[in-house]
Every structure is written in C-alpha cells, then in structure tokens.
Amino acid sequence: MDTLLSLQNRLQELEAISRKLEQPDEAFRKHASEPAAEAAFSYAHEFLSTLPDQKAFVEDVTTPKLLQQYPVQDEPRPADEVFPALRKVFDNVSLNAASGGHLAYIPGGGLYYAALGDYLAAVTNKYSTVFYISPAAVKMENLLIRWMCGLVGYPVDKSGGYLTSGGSLANLSAIVAARDAKQVKAERVPRSVVYFTHQVHHCVLKDLRVAGLAECVIREVPMTDAYEMRADALQEMIEEDLRNQLYPWLVVASAGSTDVSAIDPLNDIADIAEKYGLWFHIDAAYGGFFLLTETGRKKMKGIHRADSVVMDPHKGLFMPYGTGAVIVKDVQTLWRSNHFDANYMQDAIPYHDEISPADISPELSRHFRGLRVWLPLQLYGLKPFRAALEEKMLLTQYFYHEVKKLGFETGPFPELSVMIYRYVPEHLKGNTAAINELNARILKKVNADGKVFISSTSLNGEYWLRLAVLSFRTHRNHIDYLLQLLKKITEEEKLSETKLHNA
Numbered sequence: 001m002d003t004l005l006s007l008q009n010r011l012q013e014l015e016a017i018s019r020k021l022e023q024p025d026e027a028f029r030k031h032a033s034e035p036a037a038e039a040a041f042s043y044a045h046e047f048l049s050t051l052p053d054q055k056a057f058v059e060d061v062t063t064p065k066l067l068q069q070y071p072v073q074d075e076p077r078p079a080d081e082v083f084p085a086l087r088k089v090f091d092n093v094s095l096n097a098a099s100g101g102h103l104a105y106i107p108g109g110g111l112y113y114a115a116l117g118d119y120l121a122a123v124t125n126k127y128s129t130v131f132y133i134s135p136a137a138v139k140m141e142n143l144l145i146r147w148m149c150g151l152v153g154y155p156v157d158k159s160g161g162y163l164t165s166g167g168s169l170a171n172l173s174a175i176v177a178a179r180d181a182k183q184v185k186a187e188r189v190p191r192s193v194v195y196f197t198h199q200v201h202h203c204v205l206k207d208l209r210v211a212g213l214a215e216c217v218i219r220e221v222p223m224t225d226a227y228e229m230r231a232d233a234l235q236e237m238i239e240e241d242l243r244n245q246l247y248p249w250l251v252v253a254s255a256g257s258t259d260v261s262a263i264d265p266l267n268d269i270a271d272i273a274e275k276y277g278l279w280f281h282i283d284a285a286y287g288g289f290f291l292l293t294e295t296g297r298k299k300m301k302g303i304h305r306a307d308s309v310v311m312d313p314h315k316g317l318f319m320p321y322g323t324g325a326v327i328v329k330d331v332q333t334l335w336r337s338n339h340f341d342a343n344y345m346q347d348a349i350p351y352h353d354e355i356s357p358a359d360i361s362p363e364l365s366r367h368f369r370g371l372r373v374w375l376p377l378q379l380y381g382l383k384p385f386r387a388a389l390e391e392k393m394l395l396t397q398y399f400y401h402e403v404k405k406l407g408f409e410t411g412p413f414p415e416l417s418v419m420i421y422r423y424v425p426e427h428l429k430g431n432t433a434a435i436n437e438l439n440a441r442i443l444k445k446v447n448a449d450g451k452v453f454i455s456s457t458s459l460n461g462e463y464w465l466r467l468a469v470l471s472f473r474t475h476r477n478h479i480d481y482l483l484q485l486l487k488k489i490t491e492e493e494k495l496s497e498t499k500l501h502n503a
C-alpha cells in the first residue's frame with residue numbers, strides 16, 4: 001500500500017514539474033505574447049527588416065564560444081537571457097545565408113512562409129510517416145512529389161518519391177534504388193562500373209561509398225569545352241568495359257553542375273543508358289526547378305527519360321535549408337529498397353491508394369517537410385517563382401557580359417545561373433601560379449568588403465572565381481555592387497603593379 005501511495009505522490013510531484021513544459025501554451029492564450037514567442041518573433045522581424053543593409057559575409061569565423069556558457073542544465077533560463085545570447089551567436093559571423101548578396105556555393109534564401117509552415121508542423125507535431133498515422137502530412141508530401149514528377153514529365157501513375165533533407169541524401173537514395181534494381185550485390189561490386197564526368201557533385205562519390213559501392217569501377221567520361229558529358233565517349237567506354245567482362249550499371253548526369261551550371265546531353269545519354277541497360281540518374285539538385293521556366297524546360301529536354309532525378313527545393317524553390325527531393329520513374333524501386341515490416345507496426349495497415357513515405361525512404365518518424373514547401377506555394381502561387389528563376393538566369397548573363405567589359409576572362413556562357421570568371425592581366429598571361437594567386441586575392445578582397453559573398457573553384461589547376469545567383473533576394477543591385485567592387489579591386493591591382501614596375 002505504502003509503495004503505491006508513494007508512487008502516486010511521486011507521480012503528482014513529477015507531473016507538477018513536467019507540466020512546466022506545457023506552460024507556453026497557457027501563457028500564449030492569456031497574454032498573446034508569451035515571452036519566448038515574443039522574443040523569437042521580434043528577432044525575426046528585426047532580422048528581416050534590416051536584412052538589405054546586413055552584410056552577406058563577415059570574415060569572423062570564430063567558434064561561438066558564448067554557447068559554452070549555456071550548458072544543458074536542470075534550472076530554466078529566462079527568455080530575456082536566452083534570446084539575446086542566441087542573437088549574439090547568430091549575428092555578424094561568417095555567411096549570412098539569407099542575404100541577397102550571397103552569390104557563392106548555391107544559395108536559396110529561405111522563404112519566410114516556409115518558416116511558418118515549420119512552426120505549425122512543430123506546434124501540431126504532425127509528421128509524415130505512414131499514411132494511417134498522418135494522412136494529411138503524407139497526402140501533402142505525395143501531392144508535392146506528384147507535382148515535381150509532373151514538372152519532370154514522369155508518368156503520373158507509376159512515378160513517385162519523397163522529400164529529403166537535401167540533395168546529398170536524395171542522391172544516396174537514388175543510388176541505393178539503382179544498386180538494388182540493377183542487382184549490384186556485394187560480390188559483383190568490383191566489376192560494376194559507374195559513369196559520370198569530372199563535374200559531378202562530390203556527394204555522388206560520397207554516396208557511392210556510403211551505399212557500399214566504393215569498390216565500383218569509376219569512369220570519368222570526357223567533357224566538351226562547355227563541361228558537358230561527351231555521349232560518344234560514354235558509349236565507347238561502356239563498349240570497352242563490356243568487352244572486358246565488366247558490368248556497366250549506372251550513369252549519373254548533371255542538370256546544372258555546381259561549377260558552371262553545365263547540363264549534360266540528357267537525351268543522348270538516355271539513348272545510351274537504354275541501349276546498354278544502365279540506370280540513368282540525373283542530379284538536378286541545383287538545376288531542377290528551372291523547369292518552371294520556358295528556358296529551363298528547353299535546356300533540360302530528355303530529363304523525363306531518367307530513372308531517377310534529384311531536385312532541391314532549398315535551392316531553386318528558395319526554401320530554407322533541409323529540403324531536398326528524390327523522384328523515380330518507377331516508385332516500386334524505392335519501395336523495394338526501403339520497405340520493411342515490423343511487429344509493432346501491425347496497426348499501420350497498408351493503404352493502397354497512397355504510398356507512405358516511411359515505406360520508400362530509410363526514415364520512419366519523419367519531419368513534416370511538406371508543409372514548409374506547400375505553404376509558400378499556396379500563398380504566393382507559382383508566378384513569382386517562375387519570374388525569380390528567370391531573373392536569376394538573366395542576372396547571370398548580364399554579369400557575364402559586364403565582367404568581360406572589365407577585362408575578365410569567363411568560362412562557358414552560363415546555361416543557368418552559375419558561371420566562372422577570372423582576371424588575367426596581360427603581363428601575367430601564361431603564368432598560372434601568379435594568375436591563381438591574383439584571383440584568390442580578388443576573392444579575399446570582395447569577401448572582406450562583405451556586402452556580397454563569392455566563392456571560387458579549381459578547374460584543371462586553374463583558379464576561377466564563381467558566381468552563383470539563386471537567392472530569391474538577389475537582384476540587379478547586388479550584381480552591380482559586385483561589378484563595381486571588381487572594377488575597384490582590379491584598378492588597385494593595376495596601380496600597385498605600375499608602382500612595382502616603376503620602382
């Protein structure tokens with residue numbers, strides 16, 4: 001009896017304490033301005049309203065030591081202590097990924113309405129798992145996937161996919177589906193051949209390793225001057241590998257490469273993949289959503305012939321980071337690689353009209369990613385997305401022409417919205433080391449200013465500056481700012497060169 005009584009007393013005590021976790025709820029209703037919510041929203045408001053004046057990059061890349069003063073502890077901390085601390089570690093260090101001046105890597109921006117979607121997903125704790133548990137979240141995700149399949153041109157009845165945390169995991173999932181569909185079992189791995197160009201995103205190599213395929217034979221297919229896969233070379237390589245008793249099983253094409261936005265010849269590769277029975281995967285993590293524009297559709301003709309496609313909403317749909325997507329022509333392939341039955345899942349009866357993301361992905365309790373994508377699409381409609389994407393392509397073309405006028409060399413004409421350029425003054429022609437050094441210096445100077453942030457890449461030992469225009473907040477003023485900065489920096493360089501010469 002005593003034990004039961006003390007158990008009940010203890011429960012009561014624990015409940016009184018644990019109910020504190022529910023506190024915001026009540027306070028929210030009472031005051032409509034619960035301190036933490038108030039602090040979070042006012043920070044968000046201030047952040048967004050001052051964003052145009054904020055830097056895109058601050059050179060300070062220090063470890064936010066302040067966080068060490070906030071260990072996880074038993075006692076609560078007041079909101080007016082926690083939020084100012086958060087702010088201190090957020091502001092003025094390194095990259096401001098929300099800035100329109102972010103012209104490096106692949107930006108996206110992060111739409112505010114997506115944050116509201118995340119907020120509601122978290123508040124309701126809805127998740128996108130098996131249909132039986134969360135029909136609305138699953139249906140929403142499936143409808144978004146269906147829409148993406150439509151964009152690519154996949155047949156509606158058989159295709160499918162799911163939202164991932166990003167392009168790397170989306171590529172991994174496609175590779176795993178390909179591996180299983182093409183029966184690349186362990187003993188066969190060392191004789192199995194994968195084809196792509198040097199432009200392939202490094203995550204594909206990482207994914208192959210994670211998928212247990214590191215011992216596959218990797219063939220780098222030669223490229224044209226525009227960094228696009230040479231289909232004729234692909235075919236020759238496959239034929240030679242077949243003659244040598246190897247097993248060609250996967251070709252990965254880029255639709256918008258990270259270095260220069262190159263698009264491999266999708267139709268030609270599809271012909272070859274079909275002829276030799278290879279799985280055809282397209283990494284369109286960056287380029288995929290340009291399908292929303294007329295130009296993008298023309299440039300990516302043939303994309304529907306791929307067995308799998310990756311496209312990142314946190315790039316071309318401007319969603320916050322943590323939003324990718326993998327779609328496949330035959331959704332059964334994903335299902336075969338991922339589905340599982342477990343005894344504690346016996347209530348979750350399969351519902352055949354609707355595929356459950358938990359059955360075609362490695363995840364079970366999955367974030368309700370769909371809401372952050374769905375909400376902005378509903379509230380804005382597609383028009384501003386199409387306009388923004390076209391604007392980004394044109395801004396890149398504008399930069400291409402203008403930077404040449406400043407005396408810069410450029411790489412190929414940008415297929416989408418990423419391009420490379422570098423400064424090669426007359427007196428340095430032929431001196432690769434010095435040219436590389438000079439351009440690295442230019443990058444440092446641009447980023448030291450920080451109003452815009454740029455990155456670089458290395459191609460055949462040559463250092464190239466890189467422009468990537470994809471944040472929805474990037475407009476003509478950012479590009480003009482970069483151009484002016486480049487003009488100023490190259491003039492300074494010329495001046496110091498003359499001084500050196502005269503000395």
Ligand SMILES: *Cc1c(COP(=O)(O)O)cnc(C)c1O
Pocket residue numbers: 106165166167168169201203254256257258283284285286287312324
């Ligand atoms: C960004 C990118 C990736 C990697 O995607 P994450 O979302 O960063 O994981 C893969 N491939 C291409 C072409 C990309 O642009």
